[in-house]
Amino acid sequence: MKITLPGFHDLSLRFQQFETAVKSGNQQRIYESKHLIDFLFSQKNIVDQYKQIKEDPDFKIRVTHHDTKISNVLFDKNEKCICVIDLDTVMPGYFISDVGDMMRTYLSPATEEETDLSKIIARKDFFDAIVEGYSAGMRDELTKKERGYFLYAGEFIIYMQALRFLTDHLTNDVYYGAKYVGHNFNRAANQIELLKQLQAF
Numbered sequence: 001m002k003i004t005l006p007g008f009h010d011l012s013l014r015f016q017q018f019e020t021a022v023k024s025g026n027q028q029r030i031y032e033s034k035h036l037i038d039f040l041f042s043q044k045n046i047v048d049q050y051k052q053i054k055e056d057p058d059f060k061i062r063v064t065h066h067d068t069k070i071s072n073v074l075f076d077k078n079e080k081c082i083c084v085i086d087l088d089t090v091m092p093g094y095f096i097s098d099v100g101d102m103m104r105t106y107l108s109p110a111t112e113e114e115t116d117l118s119k120i121i122a123r124k125d126f127f128d129a130i131v132e133g134y135s136a137g138m139r140d141e142l143t144k145k146e147r148g149y150f151l152y153a154g155e156f157i158i159y160m161q162a163l164r165f166l167t168d169h170l171t172n173d174v175y176y177g178a179k180y181v182g183h184n185f186n187r188a189a190n191q192i193e194l195l196k197q198l199q200a201f
Contacts, residue, residue: 025170064093100157122197162191
């Protein structure tokens with residue numbers, strides 16, 4: 001296996017890019033985003049945990065999809081899962097990448113495009129189902145320590161995506177682009193709300 005997208009799920013890198021955007025990005029957007037920026041800085045412990053994981057031999061590097069969002073799962077007409085698609089991101093990584101993106105896109109009935117934050121709901125029964133289902137398939141593979149990091153997996157990816165959306169907003173939407181002014185600001189706020197709900201479990 002080779003690295004197809006260097007730094008794709010490197011949370012340390014994403015945080016550094018965010019810090020740079022806060023220092024040298026669009027000053028008006030930085031001012032308007034202060035409450036989101038402050039929250040993301042307050043969650044830096046998620047980055048610190050990621051650094052510890054990279055140094056911990058109990059966290060195994062495995063073949064990982066890295067983009068297990070719900071739209072990359074193919075279903076038949078009876079809503080039975082057939083397979084995972086969009087394999088260009090398959091490369092070595094940690095289990096938290098795949099479990100985390102499942103949580104990011106499965107837990108809430110509303111997508112990352114939703115601007116009404118009252119519709120962002122982290123469903124505990126969906127969280128439990130993800131843990132149960134993934135554990136059933138990986139029971140003999142996951143280490144004891146890894147099995148204690150399911151909640152962190154969700155934090156890891158949701159936080160990373162919030163960082164990426166807000167970074168793009170602060171740098172004038174050069175990566176994701178924007179369908180309207182404030183698009184990536186709204187998506188960052190959406191992911192921050194989802195993160196808060198997950199952390200309330």
